[in-house]
Amino acid sequence: MSTTEPERSTGAAVAANVGAAGTSALRTLGRAAQTASAAVRGAVLGAVRLRFPWRDTVIQAWYLVGVTAVPAVLMAVPFGVIVSVQVGNLIHNLGADSLIGAAGGLGVIKQGAPLATGLLLGGAGAAAIAADLGARTIRDEVDALRTMGIDPIDRLVVPRLVAMIVVAPLLNVLIIFVGVISGYAVAVIAQGVTPGSYWATFGSFTSATDVWISVIKSLIFGFLVAIIACQRGLEAKGGPRGVADGVNAAVVLSVVGLVVVNVVITQVVAMFLPTKVA
Numbered sequence: 567m568s569t570t571e572p573e574r575s576t577g578a579a580v581a582a583n584v585g586a587a588g589t590s591a592l593r594t595l596g597r598a599a600q601t602a603s604a605a606v607r608g609a610v611l612g613a614v615r616l617r618f619p620w621r622d623t624v625i626q627a628w629y630l631v632g633v634t635a636v637p638a639v640l641m642a643v644p645f646g647v648i649v650s651v652q653v654g655n656l657i658h659n660l661g662a663d664s665l666i667g668a669a670g671g672l673g674v675i676k677q678g679a680p681l682a683t684g685l686l687l688g689g690a691g692a693a694a695i696a697a698d699l700g701a702r703t704i705r706d707e708v709d710a711l712r713t714m715g716i717d718p719i720d721r722l723v724v725p726r727l728v729a730m731i732v733v734a735p736l737l738n739v740l741i742i743f744v745g746v747i748s749g750y751a752v753a754v755i756a757q758g759v760t761p762g763s764y765w766a767t768f769g770s771f772t773s774a775t776d777v778w779i780s781v782i783k784s785l786i787f788g789f790l791v792a793i794i795a796c797q798r799g800l801e802a803k804g805g806p807r808g809v810a811d812g813v814n815a816a817v818v819l820s821v822v823g824l825v826v827v828n829v830v831i832t833q834v835v836a837m838f839l840p841t842k843v844a
Contacts, residue, residue: 597797601796601797604717604719604723605723605724605796608717608720609724618724619725622721623728626729627732627733629694629729630690630730631733633690634686635737638744639740641685641686641741642740642742642743642748643745645674645745646674646745646748646749646752647752649673649745649749650670650752650757651752657669667767668768668770671746672771672772672776674746675746676779677832679739681824683734683738684787684790684791685821685824686737688791688817688821689817691730691733691792692791692794692795692816692820693795693816695726695730695796696813697809698799699722699795699796700798700799700808700812700813701809702722703799703800703802703803708722722800723800726796730792731792734784734785735784735785735788738780738781738783746768775839786831787827787828790820790823791820794816794819794823795820798815
């Protein structure tokens with residue numbers, strides 16, 4: 567059967583749209599890499615030259631703590647409970663109730679805490695940063711900085727990037743603590759696990775390396791979220807609608823990026839640092 571002219575034109579249009587979308591995505595990735603490189607360079611040079619914007623960084627870090635601390639606790643409690651209940655039911659059927667501590671600890675520390683940290687920063691943190699920088703962009707404040715010879719990366723991006731990197735591990739440790747304690751409470755009170763066996767298996771299967779990996783993952787997630795949010799904010803255009811689109815894109819790209827990066831890191835860690843009995 568021969569292909570008709572409308573079918574060929576439709577296929578060509580689809581191919582052109584897919585190609586344009588792929589090219590646009592690669593260009594966006596390239597601009598994000600340039601923003602990240604410039605921000606890291608600006609942070610290092612600012613610290614070396616004693617011109618780092620510490621005041622702005624502290625203000626941004628305090629704001630991030632204010633919008634993410636309480637949601638972190640509220641997210642950590644049900645996560646620890648869910649892990650303890652779901653894994654506990656399976657382990658109970660196998661007659662190994664004492665292993666609930668190991669399963670709960672590994673689940674919360676290795677996956678739950680860094681992912682919850684990234685999602686919180688990617689939701690509340692990315693939205694706030696993209697909205698702030700987007701509003702500055704459409705009001706021509708960013709162009710005014712360039713006119714005055716001030717690099718917007720050094721003045722606007724660097725403090726937010728460093729603040730995000732500082733807050734990320736703090737949130738991660740908070741979620742680990744709350745998640746493990748809530749899982750312990752459910753295991754001991756609701757599932758009849760003895761406290762000694764819970765902590766014994768927790769300590770046997772969970773090591774300091776797992777905690778460090780979790781913290782490093784949270785740092786990477788915080789860096790990724792900050793770069794995406796700053797880039798979306800600085801590239802906002804089209805008035806308030808453009809700011810809203812930038813905020814939406816920052817949140818969506820942050821969440822998708824976190825999931826992809828988490829899969830890669832998990833596979834690499836599983837290859838080189840498999841779980842062992844301490």
